[in-house]
Structures are given as structure tokens and as C-alpha cells.
Amino acid sequence: MLNSVLNVFEQFREDLDEGNDRRERLIKASRDVTNISKKAIFLLHRIVLEDATDDRALVLRAAVSGREKLSEANAIFATMRPELVGDRFWRYQRQVSPGLQEYIEALSFAHYVEHDTLISYQQVQDALSDSDGPFFPLTVSDYLLGLSDLTGGCKSDFERFTPHVRDLSKKQSVTANSLEKIEAAAYAVAVRGSEYDLPQEMLDDLVAQATARFSITDRHEREGGYIESHV
Amino acid sequence: MDPQDLETLNALLEHDVGVSEKIKEQVKEFDKKVRIIVGILGKIHSTPSTLMPELLDSVDPVLLSCQDITTSIADVIPPDQFWRWKDMWSNSMRTAVYAAGLSEYLRNGSLLSLPRASEILGIKEEWKDRFSLPVEDYLHGLISMVNELSRYAINAVTLGQYEEPVRISKFVKEIFSGFTMLNLKNDSLRRRFDSLKYDLKKIEEVVYDVSLRKLVPPAQAMQ
Numbered sequence: 001m002l003n004s005v006l007n008v009f010e011q012f013r014e015d016l017d018e019g020n021d022r023r024e025r026l027i028k029a030s031r032d033v034t035n036i037s038k039k040a041i042f043l044l045h046r047i048v049l050e051d052a053t054d055d056r057a058l059v060l061r062a063a064v065s066g067r068e069k070l071s072e073a074n075a076i077f078a079t080m081r082p083e084l085v086g087d088r089f090w091r092y093q094r095q096v097s098p099g100l101q102e103y104i105e106a107l108s109f110a111h112y113v114e115h116d117t118l119i120s121y122q123q124v125q126d127a128l129s130d131s132d133g134p135f136f137p138l139t140v141s142d143y144l145l146g147l148s149d150l151t152g153g154c155k156s157d158f159e160r161f162t163p164h165v166r167d168l169s170k171k172q173s174v175t176a177n178s179l180e181k182i183e184a185a186a187y188a189v190a191v192r193g194s195e196y197d198l199p200q201e202m203l204d205d206l207v208a209q210a211t212a213r214f215s216i217t218d219r220h221e222r223e224g225g226y227i228e229s230h231v
Numbered sequence: 232m233d234p235q236d237l238e239t240l241n242a243l244l245e246h247d248v249g250v251s252e253k254i255k256e257q258v259k260e261f262d263k264k265v266r267i268i269v270g271i272l273g274k275i276h277s278t279p280s281t282l283m284p285e286l287l288d289s290v291d292p293v294l295l296s297c298q299d300i301t302t303s304i305a306d307v308i309p310p311d312q313f314w315r316w317k318d319m320w321s322n323s324m325r326t327a328v329y330a331a332g333l334s335e336y337l338r339n340g341s342l343l344s345l346p347r348a349s350e351i352l353g354i355k356e357e358w359k360d361r362f363s364l365p366v367e368d369y370l371h372g373l374i375s376m377v378n379e380l381s382r383y384a385i386n387a388v389t390l391g392q393y394e395e396p397v398r399i400s401k402f403v404k405e406i407f408s409g410f411t412m413l414n415l416k417n418d419s420l421r422r423r424f425d426s427l428k429y430d431l432k433k434i435e436e437v438v439y440d441v442s443l444r445k446l447v448p449p450a451q452a453m454q
Binding site: 002005006008009010012013015016017020086087088089090091093118120121122140143144 | 239247413
């Protein structure tokens with residue numbers, strides 16, 4: 001009987017090893033996607049804050065560069081496809097989520113810069129596809145959690161979903177927080193603007209500086225706080 | 232957010248809530264059944280071998296009725312979503328495997344295989360992407376069985392069944408050597424595997440006690 005037990009466990013070992021190896025590969029891929037997406041976000045920030053005479057051209061350039069950067073992430077997603085076919089997707093969803101959410105944040109930011117609108121669920125799923133179809137199914141919670149990193153602009157819409165999506169309420173409070181900071185910045189600019197009667201160019205500078213500073217501080221705080229404790 | 236997109240997302244989320252609630256209902260029933268089974272099997276420690284078949288027979292109908300549960304759960308899981316929901320019932324599932332494994336050992340002295348465990352629980356091959364018995368859960372069930380057998384080894388001696396610890400020792404050693412072949416990560420299976428060593432030691436001590444007092448023939452104890 002011992003031999004048969006050992007044979008069976010050898011099969012189990014193969015099964016467990018295969019799962020563990022795949023999990024490791026996906027964690028690594030997800031981390032690479034996170035890095036690329038963070039770079040894309042910073043890239044967008046930099047371009048949007050540049051001085052330009054033609055704002056529309058600047059915005060388009062930002063969107064194109066952002067997309068270009070994100071296409072590197074798409075290449076990674078394409079390699080993940082065979083690892084996530086069929087029932088495997090949900091088996092490893094937790095490993096895929098962190099990078100995917102960062103990607104959705106970057107993508108939605110690029111979309112917002114270009115179109116001034118919130119990217120839709122279907123548009124994100126379309127971005128996560130190539131000529132062979134979707135790389136893997138997009139979950140509603142990844143979509144919402146990715147977006148909730150973007151802005152407080154859609155806060156009230158999000159509140160409808162909070163009871164249904166794990167972690168969304170946690171992220172929501174961060175979003176509320178960043179919204180308050182932006183409001184405070186806008187207020188400071190308004191007050192100082194009126195006080196010193198600044199010329200328009202200087203006021204623009206002040207706005208640019210204030211929003212840049214706040215959005216960057218905010219990112220840092222979030223990475224040190226929520227994201228890390230979550231990982 | 233676009234109102235139509237909002238509606239779509241809401242519908243998707245509500246569908247998920249529906250699935251989750253249906254599973255919850257079934258898991259509640261599953262837990263009830265499993266508790267009854269565990270209650271019955273708790274009596275093995277005070278049941279003499281002559282009455283054991285009868286006790287084990289009383290487990291079967293409850294265990295087999297778990298097939299209704301697995302069928303109902305498999306029915307509500309959308310295609311490819313097994314792993315999304317399985318955490319909801321994996322504890323009950325592990326306990327069911329434990330019960331089936333323990334019955335199998337006490338009846339036939341043999342190790343319940345994974346395919347046989349699936350069969351007893353009515354899990355069908357064609358459900359694969361919606362409902363299956365993963366290796367991890369099966370192994371958790373086996374570890375619980377060994378935990379229980381280490382206690383049974385002691386109580387069997389109390390009941391005068393001196394050869395039982397020797398049989399258990401051989402059986403558990405085989406399972407243990409099987410586990411040593413696995414590359415376990417630092418997870419719950421790993422921690423529970425560590426508990427097997429203590430079980431093994433406890434059983435060996437019982438074997439030592441009965442052979443020292445010549446309650447079993449030495450040749451048998453050496454097996």
C-alpha cells in the first residue's frame with residue numbers, strides 16, 4: 001500500500017507545484033504591470049503640467065504617451081492569458097488584481113485627460129483585449145477599485161457600490177480625503193489670488209503648482225498607507 | 232458615470248449577491264449535516280469494535296445526503312467561477328472528507344482516495360469548472376483524520392483493542408511519508424502538516440506501551 005500512497009502523493013505534488021509556480025509567475029507579472037502603470041501615471045502628470053500655448057495638443061500628446069507606456073503592460077497581460085484561461089482566472093484573481101487596478105487607474109487617467117469623461121467598464125475590457133479577444137474577464141470590483149484611485153469626482157456614484165465590493169469603502173475614504181485636499185488647495189489659491197491681485201499667468205502657475213504638489217503628496221501618502229497595508 | 236454603465240454594473244453586482252446568498256443557504260445546510268456526522272463519529276472513541284460497523288452505517292445516510300448540497304451549489308455557480316466562491320464551503324468540505332476518510336479507515340483499514348471522496352460527495356467530473364474537490368481540501372481532510380486517529384489509538388487500547396494502535400501507526404506513517412513528498416509553502420497546510428509529527432509520536436508511544444507489556448506480539452508491533 002505504501003507504494004500506491006507515494007504514487008498518489010507524487011501526483012499531488014505535481015498538482016500543488018504547478019499551482020504554486022503559476023501563482024509566483026502571476027505575482028511577478030502583476031508587479032511589473034504595477035511599475036509600468038505608475039510610470040504611465042507620472043508621465044501623464046508631467047506632460048499635463050507642462051507650459052503650452054495649445055492646451056488641446058498638449059492633452060493629446062499626454063494621452064498618446066500614456067497609452068504608449070501602457071501598451072507595455074498590455075504585452076504582459078497577453079503573456080498572462082494562457083495562465084488565466086477557464087476556471088484559472090478566479091483561482092489566481094487575487095494575484096492579478098493589484099497590478100490590474102493600478103493599470104486601470106493609469107488608463108482611466110489617460111482617458112480622462114483626453115476625453116474629460118470617466119472610462120466605462122466596457123472600454124476598460126476593450127483595452128484589456130487584442131485581436132484574439134479579452135486577455136481575461138474584467139471584474140466589476142477591479143474596475144471600480146481601479147477607478148476609485150483616480151478621483152473623487154465620481155464619489156457619489158461609487159457609494160452605491162460600496163456595500164457590494166470588498167475594500168471599496170476603505171478606498172472611498174482615501175478618495176474623500178484627497179478630494180478635501182484638492183478643495184483646500186483651490187480655496188487657498190482663490191484667497192491668495194484675491195488678496196494679492198495676481199496677474200493671470202502667475203495665478204495659473206499657482207494653480208499648477210498647488211495641484212501638482214497635492215496630487216503627488218496624495219499619491220505618496222496612499223502608497224505608504226493604504227496600498228502597503230493592503231499588500 | 233454614465234447612467235447606463237451604472238445600471239449594468241449594478242445588475243452585475245446584484246447578480247453576484249444573489250449567487251452568494253444562494254450558496255450561503257446551502258452552506259448552512261452543509262454545516263448542519265457535517266455537525267451531525269462529526270457528532271456520530273465522536274462516539275468511535277467509546278465504541279467497541281463489535282458495534283463499530285453499526286455506528287459507521289449510521290454515518291452513511293447523512294454523508295450521502297451531502298450530495299444534494301454539492302449539487303445545489305454546483306447549480307448556482309456560473310461557469311468557470313469555482314475558485315471565486317469555494318472559500319465559502321471549503322471548511323465544511325474538509326470536514327466531510329475527514330468523516331468519509333475516517334469511516335473508510337475504520338471499515339476497511341484503507342486510505343480514502345481523492346476520486347472516491349469526490350464520488351461519495353456526489354461531485355461530478357462535468358462540474359469541473361464550477362465545483363470540484365481540490366487537492367488542498369482533500370489533504371486538509373486527511374490531516375484531520377490523522378489527528379482523530381491519534382486519539383483513537385489511545386481509546387482503542389482502553390477498550391482492549393491492543394492491535395489497533397499498531398494498525399493505525401502503520402497507516403499514519405504511510406500518509407506521513409506521502410506528505411513529506413510535497414513541497415508545502417508556508418501556508419495552513421504546512422502548519423497542519425507539522426501537527427502530523429506530534430500525532431505520529433503520540434501513536435508510537437501507544438504502540439510502545441502495548442508492546443512493552445506484551446499486549447501485542449512483538450513481530451506485529453515491529454511492522
